[in-house]
Amino acid sequence: MTDSIAFFDGHNDFLLRLMLSETPRETVWLEGNGKGHLDLKRMREAGFAGGLFAIFVPPKRQKGKGAAASVTTPAINAGLPPLLTHEVAQPVALAMAGLLHWMARAAPDDFSVCRSVADIRAAMDAGRIAGVMHMEGAEAIGPELDALYLFHEMGLRSLGPVWSRPTVFGHGVPFRFPATPDTGPGLTAAGKDLVRACNELGVMIDLSHLNEKGFDDVAALSTRPLVATHSNAHALCPSPRNLTDRQLAQIRETGGMVGLNFATIFLSENGGPAADIGWEPMLRHLDYLIEHLGEDNVGLGSDFDGCTVPEVMGDVTGVPKLFEALGTHGYDTALNGKLARENWLGCLERTWGG
Numbered sequence: 001m002t003d004s005i006a007f008f009d010g011h012n013d014f015l016l017r018l019m020l021s022e023t024p025r026e027t028v029w030l031e032g033n034g035k036g037h038l039d040l041k042r043m044r045e046a047g048f049a050g051g052l053f054a055i056f057v058p059p060k061r062q063k064g065k066g067a068a069a070s071v072t073t074p075a076i077n078a079g080l081p082p083l084l085t086h087e088v089a090q091p092v093a094l095a096m097a098g099l100l101h102w103m104a105r106a107a108p109d110d111f112s113v114c115r116s117v118a119d120i121r122a123a124m125d126a127g128r129i130a131g132v133m134h135m136e137g138a139e140a141i142g143p144e145l146d147a148l149y150l151f152h153e154m155g156l157r158s159l160g161p162v163w164s165r166p167t168v169f170g171h172g173v174p175f176r177f178p179a180t181p182d183t184g185p186g187l188t189a190a191g192k193d194l195v196r197a198c199n200e201l202g203v204m205i206d207l208s209h210l211n212e213k214g215f216d217d218v219a220a221l222s223t224r225p226l227v228a229t230h231s232n233a234h235a236l237c238p239s240p241r242n243l244t245d246r247q248l249a250q251i252r253e254t255g256g257m258v259g260l261n262f263a264t265i266f267l268s269e270n271g272g273p274a275a276d277i278g279w280e281p282m283l284r285h286l287d288y289l290i291e292h293l294g295e296d297n298v299g300l301g302s303d304f305d306g307c308t309v310p311e312v313m314g315d316v317t318g319v320p321k322l323f324e325a326l327g328t329h330g331y332d333t334a335l336n337g338k339l340a341r342e343n344w345l346g347c348l349e350r351t352w353g354g
Contacts, residue, residue, distance in 0.1 A: 004047030004320040006124065007340035010259030010299055011134070011208070011230035013306030014038045015096045016056050018103075029103055037304035037315040040107055043129060046316045049341060050120055050130030052158050052229060054306075055096040057089040057139055059165070083166050086142030093140030097154050100133055113155050117349045134206070134229070137163035137172075143190045145197050152201050157352060158229065159198060160206035161191055161214070164241075169194050170214040173240035177271030181240040181247075186213035187221075195221045204351045207231075208241070208261075208301070215247060224351050225256035230301030232266045233288040236281075239266050248292040257347040258289055259301020262309040275311045279325040282310070286326070286339070295335055299343045 014036070018025055023033040032039035038048075059081035104111050112123040114130045123130040133155040141147045141159075148156075162172035169191035171184040187195070195218055198205050207215050207228045219226055228251065234242040243251070243258065251258060260282065265273050267281040289298045302309070304316060312318065323336050331339070 004045075005323050005336060005340045006047045006049035007300060007319060007323075008049055008120075008130075008344040009051030009304070010257075010301030010344060011052055011054060011136075011206075011261075011306075012038060012302055012304040013054050013056060013136075014304065015053050015099050016058065017305045018099055019092075019096055020058075025099070025102070026106065029106060037302075037309065040110055040129075042316050044110065046319050048129060048316055048319070049124050050114070050132070051302075052132045052134035053100055054134045054136040055093050055100075055140070056136040056163065056306075057084060057092045057096075059084075081165050083168070084139040086140055086147065086168075089139035090142070090147060093135070093151075097133060097151065097156075100131060100155070103131065115155050115157060116352060117345055120345065120348070132157050134158040134160075136160050136206070136209070137165070137167060138169055138194065139167050141169075141194065143168045145190075145193060148194070148197055148201070148203075152203060156203060157348075158204040158206055159194075160209055160229075161187070161194055161218075162209050164209055167191075170217075171211050172209040173211050175265075176240060177265070178238035179240040180238070181212040181215070181234070181242075181244065183211045183240055184213065186211075187217040192217065192221055199223050202352045204348070207247075211240070212244075212247075215250075219250050219254075225254045225347060226251045227257045227347060227351065228301075229257075229259045230261040230263075230303045231258055232261050232285045233292075236284055236288055237266055237269060237271060239271055241266055245292060248289070252293045252297060255297070255347070255350055257297050257299060257343065258293060259299050259344075260286055260289065261307075262300075262302045262304070262313060263307035264310060265308070267310070273308050275308055277310050278312055279310070279322065282322065283325065283329050295338055296343055296346065299339055299341075299347075 111129045114120045120130040161169040164172040170187040208231045232242045234244045
């Protein structure tokens, strides 16, 4: 790693970009192809020490420029795709899980797939990036939950029951602005079974795309900390993807976690996609999240390779500039260290049991 602050990222969509790219995957991962936000070289330059790598099954297999962002963040107020069955979703999810393990084989001195906090810390100590398998939308699991155990054996340690489209487990929020997260019914019976099974396995449940009633169902059922891997404050940007004060209070009560989402549409007061917004919106959201959650329950959840980020950030190499801006804003070294990695590692220990 470089002298940059080593940080752990709560969410990225690099696997989707890798899967959709027309450039050979060795180039995209090992060298970079001049696109997107992440590749091995830029991650090491930036101090990217680890993160949750999302398996996300897109509505439609697309290729070409901007494909990843176009399927993860549709236009505001656009209609959402219909439910995907596990028969359709599972082969794609398995391919993406395979890509995560391939990344470790292609760069064994630089990247490890990690299943525990001990694994993450060991990878960091050895100078390797710690990759944790995450699932954004559980379509690939299926209502009987059989595949959950298979994916867990492959390394799945974090799961969001929904993306924004409905699943057999519950309902996500639409890309709408302004709006509240109170947009539909809660978890289905299968969704409640999924929460219980994840608790038993120690798989973290991600609330970032879940609607309000589904959030409340997880809060009532789960014995683990409540976590939103990549969400911001609804009071500052009234997107239904952001968290209300009531939800933030619930997360704090459980010793949970929120990762700051870098997407401009979840940062800007007007919910717009414009990238020329500077550091100020990110600072406002971090201030607000720390005020409502405490400084031990906030971290980063970039959404890299799945969104438009502020121009001042650019890509992963802009993260050190964010920490410089936080220092100028008044955040000291200890707080920056918590936001960078220690809060995430502490939350994962509380969720996984070590």
